[in-house]
Amino acid sequence: MANKRRVVVTGLGVVSSNGTNVSDFKQAIKSGNSGIRYSEELNNLKFSCQISGKPLYNKDYLNNYFKSNQLHKLNASGLEYGVISGVDAWNDAGLSVNESDTPNWDAGVIFGTGILGVDKFREAIYKVDEGNVRRLGSTVVTQTMASGISAYLGGMLGCGNVVTTNSSACSTGTEAIIMAYNRISSGNAEIILAGSTNDSGPYVWGGFDTMRILPYQYNQDPTKASRPMSATACGFVPGSGAGAVVVESLDSAQKRGAKIYAEILGGHVNSGGQRNGGSMTAPNNEAVQRCISKAVDHAGINVSDIDAINGHLTATTKDSTEIHNWCEALNRRGKDFPYINSLKSMVGHCLAASGSIESVATILQLDNNFIFGNVNCEDLHPEIAALIDREKVPTKTIAYTPNIIAKASFGFGDVNACIIFKKYKPS
Numbered sequence: 001m002a003n004k005r006r007v008v009v010t011g012l013g014v015v016s017s018n019g020t021n022v023s024d025f026k027q028a029i030k031s032g033n034s035g036i037r038y039s040e041e042l043n044n045l046k047f048s049c050q051i052s053g054k055p056l057y058n059k060d061y062l063n064n065y066f067k068s069n070q071l072h073k074l075n076a077s078g079l080e081y082g083v084i085s086g087v088d089a090w091n092d093a094g095l096s097v098n099e100s101d102t103p104n105w106d107a108g109v110i111f112g113t114g115i116l117g118v119d120k121f122r123e124a125i126y127k128v129d130e131g132n133v134r135r136l137g138s139t140v141v142t143q144t145m146a147s148g149i150s151a152y153l154g155g156m157l158g159c160g161n162v163v164t165t166n167s168s169a170c171s172t173g174t175e176a177i178i179m180a181y182n183r184i185s186s187g188n189a190e191i192i193l194a195g196s197t198n199d200s201g202p203y204v205w206g207g208f209d210t211m212r213i214l215p216y217q218y219n220q221d222p223t224k225a226s227r228p229m230s231a232t233a234c235g236f237v238p239g240s241g242a243g244a245v246v247v248e249s250l251d252s253a254q255k256r257g258a259k260i261y262a263e264i265l266g267g268h269v270n271s272g273g274q275r276n277g278g279s280m281t282a283p284n285n286e287a288v289q290r291c292i293s294k295a296v297d298h299a300g301i302n303v304s305d306i307d308a309i310n311g312h313l314t315a316t317t318k319d320s321t322e323i324h325n326w327c328e329a330l331n332r333r334g335k336d337f338p339y340i341n342s343l344k345s346m347v348g349h350c351l352a353a354s355g356s357i358e359s360v361a362t363i364l365q366l367d368n369n370f371i372f373g374n375v376n377c378e379d380l381h382p383e384i385a386a387l388i389d390r391e392k393v394p395t396k397t398i399a400y401t402p403n404i405i406a407k408a409s410f411g412f413g414d415v416n417a418c419i420i421f422k423k424y425k426p427s
Helices: 022-031 040-044 059-064 077-092 118-129 140-144 148-157 172-185 202-210 250-256 285-299 318-330 351-368
Strands: 007-015 107-113 191-198 241-249 262-271 308-310 339-341 404-411 415-422
Touching: 007 022, 007 077, 007 172, 007 191, 007 250, 007 351, 022 351, 040 202, 059 077, 077 107, 077 148, 077 191, 077 241, 077 351, 107 148, 107 172, 107 351, 118 140, 118 202, 140 148, 148 191, 172 191, 172 241, 172 262, 172 351, 172 404, 172 415, 191 351, 241 250, 241 351, 262 285, 262 351, 285 318, 285 404, 285 415, 308 351, 351 404, 351 415
Parallel strands: 107 191, 308 339, 308 404
Antiparallel strands: 007 241, 007 262, 191 241, 262 415, 404 415
16 A cells, blocks of 8 residues: 555546536535436337436537537537546646647546447448448547547547546446556556546437336426435436546646645455346345455555445435445444435436546535435435434435545446545645
């Protein structure tokens, strides 16, 4: 532990259904404002679940982030979200765009996605099937390749260190930040823009609707639909967006005089191997507990040091199992359990973007001394109530000064990621 360099967060960016910039997003989560809305498009396509957490902005807004040639025939929502959040985070960190002919060898991008350019793929498929392959346009490849998001950001910013895209289902965003932390703490980079994004729309969400794991009962009352840890939870609301953080060595941040939002102490990534109860869609509980425990060990803290948890908590039957796993991994229950919340109560499940958006929310809590409330959780699930004290699941934002928050994400394929953030204190 002593040989690792200290690593901090110096910039934030977010695009979500309840805020397309950090200021609006922070106010929304403090106020309990949901971004989940009814979708006429999903109704017309005969989806059972006709609500979603989709970011809203005027297309003219993109002129602030893309050049005119980049906007030509742009049709990839995840690419838009990722670029907006990534550029915002870079600017927030007080970093300038590298305009020289030499890349910045110390700066990189690790930006994940689950899927990119679905609408562009659909557009291309129709043109190819109609024999119009020559009309596809020159940007169809860069809009649809998974690494398109990291490539766009790396080129826009002039980064010469690692520029790559990871993909691990719902754990993608949290994993990307851990990857950035590991690279910087080991001395292989100074600054990395880390985050994740995910496309919006029916071609992304249709498969989940088919699985009948979305809450179709709330089509007429969208903001009540996402109910993590609730006794009346009935499935996750599909969402989308992007989150981004600038991860930087403490030395670099101090030399620049940068604002420091939080420190990253460590983290862990693993898989349950789809064994011992784990499957493509279900977690191996032993692996989840091990991931949390290893993250705590890597961070060099005690389980009693954790003041709050931002969980994965999707509003499915697995919420109770997740709480059980936290209890086992931390050996804490009842009144001794940390505060816990789920951002998905306000924005839905943003799939590959969830971990990064939720990490931004976690860091904002550390920096601004609050714990945001769990919307729609007045009726705490009895299995959860048997494990932890009711007051540890606040339904409204509380004033509180957390020192350490654990954030975890668990994804399809039985993959897990847990990261430990700490309030920054100069030594």
